[in-house]
Amino acid sequence: MFPFSRDDEDTFKILIATDIHLGYLEKDAIRGNDTYTTLDEILQCAKQNEVDFILLGGDLFHDNKPSRQCLHKCLTMLRKYCMGDSPVRFEILSDQKVNFNTTQFPWVNYQDENLNISIPVFSIHGNHDDPTGAEGLCALDLLSASGLVNHFGHSHSVEKIEISPILIQKGITKLALYGLGSIPDERLYRMFVNKQVSMLRPKEDQDGWFNLFTIHQNRSKHGPTNYIPEQFLDDFLDLVVWGHEHECLIKPTLNEQQLFYVSQPGSSVATSLSPGEATKKKIGLLRVKGRKMKLQEIPLKTVRQFFIEDVVLADHQDCFTPDTPHVTKKVEDYCFAKVTEMLDEAERERLGCRLTPEKPLIRLRVDYSGGFEAFNTSRFSQKFVDRVANPKDIIHFIRRREQKEIKDESSIDYGKLFKPTAVEGLRVEDLVKQYFEAAEQKVQLSLLTEQGMGKAIQEFVDKDEKEAIEELITYQLQKTQLHLQSRGVTTEQDIDAEVKERSIAKAHRLERGDGDFADQDVSDVNMDSDEGSVPVAAPTRGRGCI
């Protein structure tokens, strides 16, 4: 991007990481220590690189109420790596009472005269470790109260959000650090639409600041309003560090409309066996000098390898068809060979990486549509107990091919789709997911699009959200009307934009009190982007223009 010849007294060095999910699967005999080992690596990396501070994008903890062990390990590591004599070489200019409002110690930890902090950690909370209870406390607040973390970006109002930056100066460089802890996406979406979110800016020398924002929301479009479009964010920002999304897309990408960069570090542990989690896990070393920045990617060494591959049985007619004698055994043998191959690849790749755990995560998605039968996965698992970290769920049977072949939506027998299936290891949710994965490649616009249906069904499954269908139909009707008005010229995006306009108008009506949905809370589906969500549209990673 531009040269940072050397680290100097004007250059901020910031370690950025997110979604560490401490405590994930901590009771698993094989993977139990993974998240702890990786936090240790991250903190060690921060120390070795003598960073000015660590910035975490939420979900430091996997569980809202982390286990005693988890808290103990976290406190221990933070105390071990973030306390010490190395001086902190920046100062905070903003009102710290406003910035750090969740403890009785409303100041940055390194300025506390009773604590010897060498690496301050600044963290927003995620959806996993979000505040709960009457006191609105989250697990991070225990770390705050101990003086080991600076929890910021906690908005206490549900009506209006004012994000007040932590103003930090190091030498000539002035950094405005904005943060917003996780909020249910649909609520936040609405608040943005209703202009209830504002980012405060320093009064003087506005252009002299490097503006960094940390957010923990859906960036992928999980539904019409179930994500935060980048365009919602103020264009004065320079860099957005986007948490919550588990796929590592840490290299800053330019949002050409808003002219800011977005870096999505991704999680440091795979919490699902989906393709997004298979990309190499990394953290970032961000350098900021004046208004220039450079982000150095640091691959994590302790992260367990994860290999995922797809097999479409129908593509192997030279080897077997549903009518081949002992076809199921042949398929199983084929899968065995495939997994063995993946394991060999994993082993080659791990050569010399002594910090990488020995057993990789392996997922083979087997599309068995076309008349094939699923084989017994528990017997299959047994063969890999010694080599794979997740022997029990290596194989995932899917039926994508068949769904792709459905040409006309009206021909889908929904009843059949939701009937209990006899296929071992396949759940109704999987079928629903498969359906929408297939459907998303079809016609983008219809009265009840896959998107709408996906959301509606998902909300029914998740929360019994009674208004979901009604709301969706209204939305889709509007959309279809617009489509008809503009037939032949509009794009999906344009339509969405107009729908948004209407939503704003509606919101204004509601504000005035002449709507009847004013108090209706459209609850959010709190899940990570790579955690078993129902992808209702090709992932746009939040780049859809509305």
Place this chain on the structure above:
Amino acid sequence: MFPFSRDDEDTFKILIATDIHLGYLEKDAIRGNDTYTTLDEILQCAKQNEVDFILLGGDLFHDNKPSRQCLHKCLTMLRKYCMGDSPVRFEILSDQKVNFNTTQFPWVNYQDENLNISIPVFSIHGNHDDPTGAEGLCALDLLSASGLVNHFGHSHSVEKIEISPILIQKGITKLALYGLGSIPDERLYRMFVNKQVSMLRPKEDQDGWFNLFTIHQNRSKHGPTNYIPEQFLDDFLDLVVWGHEHECLIKPTLNEQQLFYVSQPGSSVATSLSPGEATKKKIGLLRVKGRKMKLQEIPLKTVRQFFIEDVVLADHQDCFTPDTPHVTKKVEDYCFAKVTEMLDEAERERLGCRLTPEKPLIRLRVDYSGGFEAFNTSRFSQKFVDRVANPKDIIHFIRRREQKEIKDESSIDYGKLFKPTAVEGLRVEDLVKQYFEAAEQKVQLSLLTEQGMGKAIQEFVDKDEKEAIEELITYQLQKTQLHLQSRGVTTEQDIDAEVKERSIAKAHRLERGDGDFADQDVSDVNMDSDEGSVPVAAPTRGRGCI
């Protein structure tokens, strides 16, 4: 005892407290903050008195897994009061790796160069906040990991306990601080009997040390082996600070056999409405100079008042008998007057004590034996909602009088005793309790004493302990045989002593493997002395000689 003219550089000032039970009833609208307010008072007191350290006797937390709020408040208060610039004026001479073995920071917190500790807290764990899980961590260890508490006295072995003291020196005064976190009483009893508990002593100048021991066990005899007799403890000790027992008996009492003193600070919150909890709650300011000590009692100001009184209806024949018209109404009126009187007394006593919560705890135990009927307590409660902290359980109906009248144990109809009762608010447990409360005043020796039965039934009720009855009968048989042998001359204590001898012999047989109970763990009944336990003998407060 002896004069401490002034605090000087040779005098240790130690604040002693125990059973703070942080988080007890924290969700109660009235009493929710009680434990927090009192911890605040205790810490403030320590600060004002410029103590050298705080010594806690266990059960700092009420719940094994304290709520987030509870941990947050605790961390906050400790950070507020125990960190600061006041220098710590004593040094530790012992091997701290041995003393503080539950964190990765095996040294006293005030010597950690990254923490500015002004008042070190030393604490053992209690039965409420005892270590659990594979890691053997307890809630205190979160405070340890944060550097706010020094958790000591955690024995990791279940076979052998070696208590290694923290050796502390201030000026000429040398203090050996021993601690033993809570262990199920019966297990610890057995370990003592089997000589598996040892207290290490400094090699040199043994007589130069003041030996202070903190323990968290039953001191009252809850059953033959369900407590720790003071005589089990080494006689080189100077003072034992006894936790777990909630009644404040903080004034050191001399054990004339062992020639050490025992101070039982008691809890700082009433966790049951029993007489033991009604004594004034206090903490202690212990001064130690050379081998001399002085304990100053400090009444707590923030503790909610608790008044308990007994009413025996049959004693008021001038006012009513079971045959008086509208007798139940009259009894209710009488109780109303009684409670009002208690409230007036509470108010008088509270005059000028602005820190004492306004609403007291009130318990009226109504002995309605002799043909009276219980009145409706929920209607009664309503009348005191505004004045009493525990309106729902002011009245406690008991039937002591009737049981006192039973002259011959064989005449008790056990079947009847355990039949469901129609009396509102009375549970089977209450009846059992009443029975034994009455029974304890009768013949002390019989084939199945009240003590034995009490224990057996309690264990059945609590844990379905199948061997309890068998074990008891064996024990009681031995006892009776001894009694017969020594008819007319022995005392209960002497008999117990002989039984102990036999137990020891049996234990040795078991050790050699020629018994069949070797692996049988006699589980303990984990309850506080004043928390609804079944008092199976007149409380001896552990002074019974065995």
